[in-house]
Amino acid sequence: MHLAQNSLFISVARILWAFDILPALGADGKPIIPDPWNFTDGFNSKPVSFRCRIKARSASVEERIESEWRGALVITSELLDDITHPVRNTHTKTDSEFRVSRAGELLAPDSSEAQAYSSES
Ligand SMILES: *[C@@H]1O[C@H](CO)[C@@H](O)[C@H](O)[C@H]1NC(C)=O
Numbered sequence: 822m823h824l825a826q827n828s829l830f831i832s833v834a835r836i837l838w839a840f841d842i843l844p845a846l847g848a849d850g851k852p853i854i855p856d857p858w859n860f861t862d863g864f865n866s867k868p869v870s871f872r873c874r875i876k877a878r879s880a881s882v883e884e885r886i887e888s889e890w891r892g893a894l895v896i897t898s899e900l901l902d903d904i905t906h907p908v909r910n911t912h913t914k915t916d917s918e919f920r921v922s923r924a925g926e927l928l929a930p931d932s933s934e935a936q937a938y939s940s941e942s
Pocket of ligand 1: 870
């Protein structure tokens with residue numbers, strides 16, 4: 822329950838940070854305001870679908886979204902590559918790589934905890 826609530830909160834916060842959500846425009850160029858009380862019938866009633874426009878809030882937000890998207894594509898393709906070629910991609914860790922501590926924190930390559938962690942393994 823808490824995980825679902827927190828995940829929903831983070832998703833909504835990110836959407837509101839990144840986008841303006843605006844009414845759709847009619848053929849006359851005027852905004853079409855959806856009726857907030859228009860719900861489906863039946864036991865499992867929900868708001869009916871409505872058209873809208875979703876725009877990045879600014880040019881810098883748009884650039885940030887694009888750069889995060891490109892980063893996610895790289896990570897995703899590396900993960901897929903690791904899954905499809907597990908043997909080929911086994912490589913020796915070097916001191917210049919970031920590590921994850923036992924507590925799950927990302928450690929910089931030169932941090933003392935990362936050094937200790939690397940000498941243990
Ligand atoms: C309610 O939604 C339906 C389905 O989208 C639509 O046909 C209808 O015009 C809407 N009614 C109002 C009052 O907005």
